[in-house]
Structure formats: C-alpha cells, structure tokens
Amino acid sequence: MRNSLAARSIAPATVAVSILGTCAVATADDIESRLRRAADEAIVPIMETYKVPGMAVAVTVQGRRYVFNYGVASVESGKKVDDATLFEIGSISKTFTATLASYARETGALSFSDSPGKYVPDLAGSAFDKVSLLNLATYTAGGLPLQFPDDVTQKNAIAYYRDWHPNHAPGTHRRYSNPSIGLFGYAAAASMGAPFDDLMERKLFPMLKLFNTYIHVPEKRMPDYAHGYSKAGKPVRVSPGAMDSEAYGVKTSASDLISFVEANMDGRGLDDATLRRAITATHTGYYRVGGMVQGLGWEMYDYPVELDGLLAGNSPEISYKSNAVEALDPPAKPREDTWINKTGSTGGFGAYAAFVPERRMGVVILANKAYPIPDRVRVAYRIMAAIDGPSD
Template sequence: MYPLTKLCAALLLLTGSQCALADKSAAALDALVQSAAAEAMQQHDIPGLAIALSVNGQPRYYNYGVASRQTGQLVSSDTLFEIGSISKTFTVTLAAYAQATGQLSLSDKVGKYLPELQGSPFAEVTLINLATHTAGGFPLQVPDAVQTTPQLMDYLKAWQPQYPAGSHRTYANPSIGMLGVIAARSLHMPYVEALEQQLFPALAMPNSYLQVPASKQALYAQGYSKENAPVRLNPGVLAAEAYGVKTSARDLLHFVEAHLQQTELEPPLKRTLRETRAGYFTVGAMTQDLIWEQYRYPVALEALLQGNSSQMIYQSHAVSQLQPPLPAQDEVWVNKTGSTNGFGAYVAFVPAKQLGIVLLANRNYPNEARVRLAYRILSALE
C-alpha cells in the first residue's frame, strides 16, 4: 500500500480536513475497501481480486485472494489478468495516435484502408463508426465459422447492415476489431507489435501483453469459469484487437493516471488520450466516446448500472449524434467494463476529482457488482 503520509496529503486536498483527520480517512478507506472487496468476493466466489486507486495523483493498491487455486499463489499488483473488452480502449488509442501522427483520419471510410472491400456496405462505414459501435449492426462476436483472415474478408464483403451507420449503437467485436486492423496497417506493422513494442512502452506499461512471454507466465493469473473450472482466453479472429490484453493493476492504473494527466507523455500521445474521450453519440445518460463511455458528474448509481447493463451489450439502441463532437470533458465519470470466460474487469475515473479505480478479478462476475463496488469506493473518496 502507498505510504499513509503521502495519501494523507492527497486526502487533505480532497477533503479540506486536518492531516490527523486525513490519517483517519486513510484508515477508514482501507477498512472500506477491505470490507467491500470481501463482500464481493464472497458473494460471487471470486478467487482473487486486485484493486488499484489513484487519489489526486497518489496510487494505492489492495490485493486479495489467490491468482491460482491450484498453486495458492497470492494476487499482487503485478499479477496479470485478462481484461477483455477494456482492451478496446487501447485499440482506439492506437487509432487516435495514428491520426495524431498523420497516418489516418477517423473521419475516413473503411474502403480507403481496405481496398479489397470496396463496393461493399462495410467499405462505406467511417472509422468513427467502428470506434463507437455505430457501424450498423454487427453481432457481438465474429461468427464461429470465420477462422482465417480470408474468411473474415469474405464475411465483411457479404455483411449487410441492419441500420444506417451512425443511427444505432450495437456493441460488437467485429467492428472495433477491424479498427485495430486498419490502425496497425496504417502504421505498417502487425497489431501485436504496434501495441507491445510501440504503444505500451510509450504509456510506460512494461507489464502488459497480448502474448504473455514465457518469462512472465508465473505472473499470469488462472481464470475460473462460472462452473469454477480453470479457463483462459482461447483467442479467435480479431481477439488481439477486441479483447486480448493481459495486464496488471499497476499498469492499468498507470493508464488511468495518464488520462488524469498525472504522467509525463509525449505531446502527440497526450492529445491522443483526450481525443479518445471526445463524445460522439448519446444513449440515455451515457455519452459514447471512442470506446470509453462517460456520464455527466455527479452521476447516480442507477445511471451507471443501466449504462453497463447486459441490455446495453446485447441489444441495439437508437443514438443521438453530437454535432460537432463533444470535446473531452472533466466533470464526467468515464468507464469501461471487460470480460473473458474466466476474468472480470472494470475501470473508472473522474478527471475533475482526480480519482480513478481499477478492479481486476480472475472470475467473470456481473458488471452490476463491479460498478457497485467501484461506486462505493469512489463515492467515499469524493
């Protein structure tokens, strides 16, 4: 855990109380996190849980349970978890970075970068549509019959939209996955290389991978299915671009702190992160950014639960387009969930309050429980 003397200063800035009271607040925070984590782990049979907080620039880490029931290895801040669809935030970061460096424009259409798809409806979709789930209605997953790149291209050529692009939000892996393909192609390198050798180092995330190397396998947590069977990601087509990242609470919190402008970044990358938080469409109380989802702050818990519900994932919703797009905001709650068969993750941050949280578990438990846990902790801090 972070030294209480430094957290004291952070809490003092947040609360305006005396330092002695801030010390008590730090102890109260520790007790609250421990209680909330224990409750969630017991209720959802979670083997291991890593929680990371950023409070006014000061990181704080809490680790509970085991990374593997078989070995009994304890969870640490460097344990690697599958983060599922939180991986998509790196896909849009890569695409926005390619735009910032003049390699592509998010307002361009797919056909400009994938000429082999010219003449198909998919070629007419913009990259912004790919990044905001508004391409026109893809299924959540690439169909099981699509196993190779040629089969994927054939599938995309034959795809027929259910809705006009930009009219409905349909959460889907094929569209955001193709944005990753296009971004990597514009940078003239494979997607795995673009993330592991370019983006992650630039973000100072040395413990983040698409392909966990042998030297780091000991840190890779074992995931557990709903039936408590050991399970890990079985990647399909577009897995890397849509849901394939493995990372630690320490690294992912550093990514959050970069969004909170608490880290030193090269100017193009700094602009890139803000660009990913521009708002393009609204669905109820939620504003759809480039993959990130945001809510005007302060936000009611019910709005977060609705925005992160299974209905928002599995159903299409009519959207209202923001013209021009809404520039990145500070008075907002920004979040993203991520799941694989054996892992459940959640990230949220409030720029105006300089607060952020990372939740990583080696079990896929309900989004509602993740949101409630994060909201309980951040509300206590705010």
C-alpha cells in the same frame, strides 16, 4: 473467505479531496484507511458470493496510488495475488485500441472519416464503403454483432466483413460489437504499416510506460499470469479468436492499469506530446444513448452521476441490444467533470475501470472470475465515494 491484503502508496503526505461537492483535506493515512475499509467491505462479499479466487483493486487519488490484493491467482498452486499478477481485462482492451487509433490520427496516418476500405483494400466495394472508421469505433456501423459467428477465424474474418450487410444506416444505432472495434483497430494498424500486436507491445505500451502489460504474455512472465475460472470453477484462459487482440486481448496488472487511468486524467508524466493529445481525444463524445455518451473505447457520464445512471448505462439493454443514438454534432469536447468507465470480461476474468478527471480519482477492479457487471459498478462507486469520507 480470508483475504490477503496488501496496500502500496506513493506520493505526498496530504491530499485535497472533493467528490460529492464538499472539500476536505485528509492525510494519506486517513485516505488509505477509508479505502482499505471500503475495499474490504465491498470485495470480500463479492468473492464469497461468486466464489472468485482472487482480485486486485487499485485506486488513485490526487496522484497518490493504493493497491489492494486479495486471494489467490491460482487455486491449484495457491499462489497469492500480488502487485505483479497479470489479469485478462477483456473489453477494457478496447480503450488501448482506441488510444492507438487516436495516435494514428494525431500523426496524420488516418482520418476517422475514412472508410475502412482505404486501409483494408479487400473491403473496397463492400457495405463498408458507407461506413466510417468512427462508426466502427463507436459501434454505429449499422448492426455488427456482439461476437463473430463461431465459424469465423482470424484467417477468414475479412471474408466475413465483405459479406456483411447492415440492419440500419450508419450512425443511427449503436450495437456494442467486438467485430466493430476489431476492424477499427485492424485498419488503424494497417494505416501505421505494422501488425496490431507489434504496435501495441513495441510502441504503445512502452510509450505509456506500462512494462507489465501484454498482448502475448512472455514465457518468463507466465508464473505471474493468473488462472481465470469459469462459472463451474474450472481454470481457463482466453483463446485465440478473430480480432481478439484488438477487442479483448490485453493482459495487465492492477498497478499498470491504474497507471493508464492516471495517464488518461493527467498525461504530463508521458514524454510524447502527440500521445497526450491522442489520449485526451479518446474522451471526445460522439453519440448519446440515454445518460451515457460513447467516446473512443471509453463510455462517459456527466459528473456527478447517480449509481442508478451508471447501472443503466452498463446494463444488458445497452450492452447487448441495438439502440437508437443521438449524434452529437459537433462532437462533445473532452470535459473534466465526467465519470469515464469501461467494463471487460473474458471466459475466466472480470474487470472494471472508472475515473473522474476533475477530481483526479480513479479505480480499477480486476478479478480472475467473471461476476455480474452491476456488482462491479457498485463496488467501484462505493470505493470512489469512500475517498470523500468514511462509508456508512
């Protein structure tokens, strides 16, 4: 498969980089060459193996940004992936939901110790009286499933929650769940007195200076919205569902998503100090499962981290099963020496984002076809390692 590759970089001519315990000063051209080689060697085989039509990779190193585009956004039209291409990012959307809720807490609109019934009155008197918003944010409510049952829609979602009963005491087990983070975002929006979608598109995204990021892609941007592709190679885009906006509804470009990563590492470019505090707070650790610590949306690992540790934390065992957790009391304060990541998928897209604040380096990888999560982690790890020197 031939790849269409474009790189864009901004910032100073030299940067100091250290990611594996050594320090080196490299020119911008040196780093771009390393990253281009690492991206080519990692991405092209993925596209060939899994028949992925198009991908975009964005890397940030010490404030300098590189974007590499591959393949096509639409097989049918032949339109190439470029810097304006919009991808569905699936569950990476949860990190935006967490940021909005964290902002609501910073402004005093809610407390994470509150039960959701305080903001969603129809849930008062249900099992959620014993569940906190923090439990919802960290998937520790007591066993909410990965997905809603097929017959649950946005209209009857609250009725589903009212009838739900936990399998475990809140705060004892983690089960990754769209309904869990969905209700968290829904309650956060209610605390702010506006619909979730409006708060994201009219408040949070503009505050983050993300102007190519949407819940609902406007008509004028539809030509930039990539077609996703199913396992069978059929064009597909995400369908409306219960709490879809809160759990997996964001569409964005690689450039915008790496900008969000940069804001997570260094928010000084943002105008709102409250938002900066809210972003940092999403890196607080609340529960440990093996080597992974659950933050708000983000999942975290002590840095440096071995690839095997990342693969274990992003494994089906963690993603699809209920696991006993170790509550961190007090919660772990945000740390710079941490690998922070999140995966995301929809029926036609696959995504991964990772960054290390201490090193001021991060990567996002977007594709218009879902492919195995372990391969996403391996690709990101290889690209991050290339920052420190040529790959073997």
